[in-house]
Amino acid sequence: MNQPAAAPARSPVRTTPFPGLPPRFDGKEMEYLREALAQNSLFYNRPDGLVARMLKRACQTFNAPHAVATSSGTASLHVAVAASELPPGSEVITSPITDMGTCIAILYQNLVPVFADVDPETYNITAESIKAVMTERTRAVIAVHLTGAPCDMDPIVAFCKAKNLSLIEDCAQALGASYKGKSVGTLGRYGAYSLNDFKHLSCGDGGVVLAGNEADYLLAHNYADKFYDRAGKGVRLTKLGANYRMTELQGAVALAQFERLESIASKRNRLGDRLSSAISGIPGVIPYRVVPGAKSSYWFYMFRIDPAVLGVDRDEFSRRLNAEGIPAGGGYVAKPMCHEPVFLNKAFFPGGVWPAEKVAGKTYDYAKVRVPVCDTVLTTSIRMPLHEGMSEVDVDDAAKAIRLVAGDLARR
Ligand SMILES: *Cc1c(COP(=O)(O)O)cnc(C)c1O
Numbered sequence: 001m002n003q004p005a006a007a008p009a010r011s012p013v014r015t016t017p018f019p020g021l022p023p024r025f026d027g028k029e030m031e032y033l034r035e036a037l038a039q040n041s042l043f044y045n046r047p048d049g050l051v052a053r054m055l056k057r058a059c060q061t062f063n064a065p066h067a068v069a070t071s072s073g074t075a076s077l078h079v080a081v082a083a084s085e086l087p088p089g090s091e092v093i094t095s096p097i098t099d100m101g102t103c104i105a106i107l108y109q110n111l112v113p114v115f116a117d118v119d120p121e122t123y124n125i126t127a128e129s130i131k132a133v134m135t136e137r138t139r140a141v142i143a144v145h146l147t148g149a150p151c152d153m154d155p156i157v158a159f160c161k162a163k164n165l166s167l168i169e170d171c172a173q174a175l176g177a178s179y180k181g182k183s184v185g186t187l188g189r190y191g192a193y194s195l196n197d198f199k200h201l202s203c204g205d206g207g208v209v210l211a212g213n214e215a216d217y218l219l220a221h222n223y224a225d226k227f228y229d230r231a232g233k234g235v236r237l238t239k240l241g242a243n244y245r246m247t248e249l250q251g252a253v254a255l256a257q258f259e260r261l262e263s264i265a266s267k268r269n270r271l272g273d274r275l276s277s278a279i280s281g282i283p284g285v286i287p288y289r290v291v292p293g294a295k296s297s298y299w300f301y302m303f304r305i306d307p308a309v310l311g312v313d314r315d316e317f318s319r320r321l322n323a324e325g326i327p328a329g330g331g332y333v334a335k336p337m338c339h340e341p342v343f344l345n346k347a348f349f350p351g352g353v354w355p356a357e358k359v360a361g362k363t364y365d366y367a368k369v370r371v372p373v374c375d376t377v378l379t380t381s382i383r384m385p386l387h388e389g390m391s392e393v394d395v396d397d398a399a400k401a402i403r404l405v406a407g408d409l410a411r412r
């Protein structure tokens with residue numbers, strides 16, 4: 001019989017399938033949905049409505065003074081960027097490893113995305129990498145807490161303060177994560193969350209923006225609801241805002257979901273940290289690193305290999321893990337955001353006109369942007385599922401397989 005190349009001589013580490021996500025919705029969601037429908041109105045702006053109760057719960061969970069509900073994570077980011085009220089043509093520094101939503105928020109405000117390189121073990125931008133791409137046009141930073149692992153925030157907060165930059169946290173992948181005892185999303189001016197169906201909590205689509213003070217909150221509220229000023233003094237339509245409202249239906253589901261966050265995030269944190277320590281010290285294997293004082297909520301688990309040490313690329317390493325019965329595959333995205341076609345061609349608006357660049361009076365060439373560490377991360381990282389439906393046995397099997405595969409390769 002022909003043996004596939006990657007098949008181990010021994011029997012595979014794991015012969016039973018990995019568990020999928022457990023059921024995410026139950027009677028609680030249904031109860032709140034019924035309450036929403038019984039109101040005879042699904043409009044969000046009611047004092048005891050489901051969106052209001054969800055926001056209250058979110059504020060308690062995050063220990064944040066104010067929150068605004070939105071229709072998506074992208075909407076949350078757009079509201080946060082718009083409410084930072086930056087002059088068109090300003091530069092906003094963010095990560096080249098992120099969801100397009102981060103850049104949509106920048107581009108639709110007629111601002112210019114600038115990409116800072118990432119740390120090789122946290123996969124996040126750092127104060128140093130931000131500093132390296134800062135110019136006299138920089139007005140804001142969007143720190144993306146990729147995979148649920150917080151950026152090293154103290155130096156980033158200090159840098160943004162010193163340079164008077166608006167600091168926005170993209171917490172879409174980091175529900176339940178914290179930095180030095182504070183929830184992510186409360187460390188900068190605004191924190192943007194997503195409740196889309198792939199995130200820790202789902203209400204189908206939705207989002208939350210955290211604000212640290214009343215003035216910032218009112219601005220975000222208005223930018224999320226057409227500047228009808230429903231939360232303020234009734235001074236309407238003073239500025240331009242989109243309609244990013246959440247309905248009571250999403251609010252109902254999101255309220256029930258927030259009640260589960262602590263158990264979801266703590267389970268993921270425990271399993272992810274367990275996996276990292278189990279695969280530390282293996283030659284050629286570079287575990288996921290969480291910065292000191294931070295807690296990751298592990299949206300997924302990502303680690304890297306050093307092909308120079310192991311003599312294979314990450315695709316071969318993944319195939320060998322698969323042969324051991326472990327789900328694993330190539331990292332999070334295929335290329336740095338700055339090298340996606342929309343950036344290479346600056347195809348942001350029809351007709352090849354990019355108003356932000358015109359206003360800036362400066363030409364941007366994303367093909368020339370170099371993010372070498374990001375390139376290394378994206379070509380050497382392996383992604384594995386990690387969620388609350390898994391157990392210690394599952395992560396221990398994954399760790400055992402990584403150790404065996406790396407050991408086999410090192411012996412060749
Ligand atoms: C999911 C995600 C978004 C966008 O959220 P949507 O709800 O899909 O609009 C933005 N940034 C990051 C890092 C994300 O993972």
